[in-house]
Amino acid sequence: MSQQLASAGFQQKILDKQLVKLPQQIKYCTKCAISNQRPRIEFDAEGVCGACRYVDIKTKGTDWTSREKELAALCDLHRSKDGSFDVIVPCSGGKDSSRVAHELKHTYGMNPLTVTWAPFEYTPEGFRNFRNFTKSGFNNLMAWPNGHIHRKLARIAFEALGDAWQPFTYGQVCYAFHIAKSFGIKLVFFGENGEAEYSGDPRVFNLRGMPFDHWAEQYFKGVTVDDLIQYGLTQTDYLTKDDYVDSDLTFYRPPNLDLMKKIGVEFHWFSYYKMWVPQENYYYASEHTGFQANPTGRSEGTYSKYASLDDQFDGYHYYLAFIKFGIGRATSDAAHEVRDGHLTRDEAVGLIRRFDGEFPSRWFPQFLEYLDITEEQFWAVVDRYRLPHIWKKEDGRWKLRQAIYDESGPYQDEPGYLLTTPASANISAQS
Amino acid sequence: MTLKTRIISRLDIKGPNLVKGVHLEGLRVLGKPEKFARYYYQAGADELFYQDTVASLYNRNHLGELVRRTAQEIGIPMCVGGGLRTLADIRAVLRAGADKIAVNTGAVRNPDFIRQSAEAFGSSTIVVAIEVIRQPDGTPFCFVDNGRESTGLNAIEWAQQVESLGAGEILLTSVDREGTGNGFDIPLVKQIADLVNIPVIAHGGAGTAVHVADVIKKGHADAVALASLLHYGVYAELASDSDDFNAEGNTQFMKRNATNKRIKPVHLADLKASLTSAGLPMRLPHAQT
């Protein structure tokens, strides 16, 4: 594994456990545009991915009326009698969490305490959306981890996992639980069940959430903050024991398991109770919490203007996913919209061809500075993660071995106004 | 007796459907375009504007058939935009029945295209669409492709430039306001309307009839293009079970028969009546013979 991934001169090992498991033969879902390189996704005999199969269940095989009743019952059970906080909603001010918080408050009469695990660095538009959200009527606690160690962890994660974002994900969930514990609140409401929506793992389709100890068990099976610390101490020259004390790692770890069980903390996914359509969350948030689309235009690497706007470094998470799996931001966005029925697969292919893998240059100097690395170091790490079955070098340039748009040819920005009427809405983007 | 301020109905089209976004983003389906076009014509719209909302994104425009069918039915001017890059593109749309065309991306990439088109088809045929997003310091910047790509152009300077190149009209969209119902960006409209000598059509932000009166009176708009304010008020009555949305479309909103809380939709005839009461000259519907 290390041999496969090491490029000239780079000696560090890689912690990412997903890369070994990727299928060597690249396939694209015949319905949406996702590839089988997405970790934990399964394709069936007809070449359809699990996330698409989940959509069938979502749209036809689920009694949303009865799910909604479950939500109402759950809220009735947990709603405080005296108006004190009765639900924790992890919230960024983005479209998804804003919708969850607002609907729980205004439709289900709950008293949410929203909690925000700060992004690495706020974008101006992200912060504005966050403020619009709180000003629309919500209490919020925001946590900033110790910046010194947060930066080091980001760099470790970038090198060890090919994803600087990892330390953010720990706090994104754990912080909410710490606050639930401190306030004695049982109910924590997340937005979407990612494994159902994006991988289509059938084991989680009917999960409304998880009891805390189940979640903790999963958490400890993956790469934890302590794994990153260990890696940093032993594999790098920029982390020593002087860089942190144990309390600095508080919010990256879940709170004491027994205490949580005693309080009875459980977390739920809103997407279990209400059919989850990200674009609908956009409309909802824009209508109710002052959410605004990206005023600088589309996010780099995609066509979308409303997803994941708050962190300057989001682009690098998506870019590294593009490097590791050949799946960039445009692919993620487009595939989801195809499944939601907003786009045709041909349109998705056209969007992917045009935008996927675009390098996010807007915050690059800031990203390098944050991680305290040079541009050379950045690219050295990136290149380590190019698996040979996904990438090839041609004329000195890296190219995807098998892009979904290969049949249609490379993107050509040709003038052309076509008045041929398609037989259906399914037209080839290259016609 | 004087020139009436035009109320233009704007229809954003994706494939077979009429869609309505916020900040020109989002593919919420509100129904079938022909029904809306017919309805607005009969209700007294002064012009129709069809925008292929994803044309630039996919480098195509497929409104030909829709334009042809609509032209058969309506007797008011129709402007069509979306993905027009060459003179052949424009010719094709005009042949299909459009009276005017709108260009944005095509003009930004090659400003001389405005001049060529004006010479070939007459200035009055060429509407230049300008999408504006104000930056944090308030500077109005121009965008293309439904507010997706920044051009680096200052909207005020660009407006003057397109006029000098021969544009017949300017369709000015505030992407910040569009679909929000927060009202028009009146300072922006006024600044450009007072600067150029060609008509300026204000678009983006109408949430009430008063907003429309304000952008005409205070913003000096020569015409107003409306989408949310009109569509949300009629979509439910135009919908029927026989509408086919199977091919594509985010029909969640329609399925819920929902309302948009930020918009106080108004019927076209009522809007014109209230604008008339506000002292604005309007073309009013009359009993047809």
Next chain:
Amino acid sequence: MSLSIPPVAVVDFGLGNLFSVQLALTRAGLSSIITDNPEDLRTAPAVIVPGVGAFGDAMNALRARKLDAALHDYRQSGRPIVGICLGQQLFMEESEEFGAHKGLGFIPGTVRRLPAGLLAEDGRKIKVPTVGWNTIARPAARPTGWAGTLLEGVREESDMYFVHSYRVILDNDAEALATTTYAGTVYCSALQQDNITAFQFHPEKSGQEGQKIYQNLAAQLAKDSRVPILELHSQGAVPPSN
């Protein structure tokens, strides 16, 4: 769709979109041919001269195709000639647009620019070209109204769609069929002289009232014994022509 009336000739001198004119004719039951060939005018029961663009370019184009002579001949035949927008202006003797140009000279009078740079009471600019709906009024000098003209049945003070920067000034007020006000100027928005009728506005873009003009033309042709009946046209569809 009339089967016996030959196609109306819609003169094409390379400027302007003629398809909406064709559509309007079709709706009125008339077949039409877009043409720059003087031969097609000879046999046409009516001729439409539409257009947008510059006066000088248009006159040059007409002359180059010998359509100016063809139109002079057609005028002598007494069959209807209808001018639309620039077409109305071309019937005049001369225009000041971009230097003095000679027009077809059917109608005594000139073409002058609408006053530019004026401000309205509220400080807004009065834009030229004027674009949009404006009212057509029957001139006081026309006591008989519009009966017997192509405007018959059109509601007085109805709004029609205008797009223009220049307007005509008639030597003979009696030839004014309708007037319109813009930029503080009352100008002739429709005229008639014998078999020549012309409109500054676009009847094909002016809704139901505008369509009446085409309907009146169709009614006139149906009654007109001078209209040659050449052959039966089997299809009602407008023959494509370019």
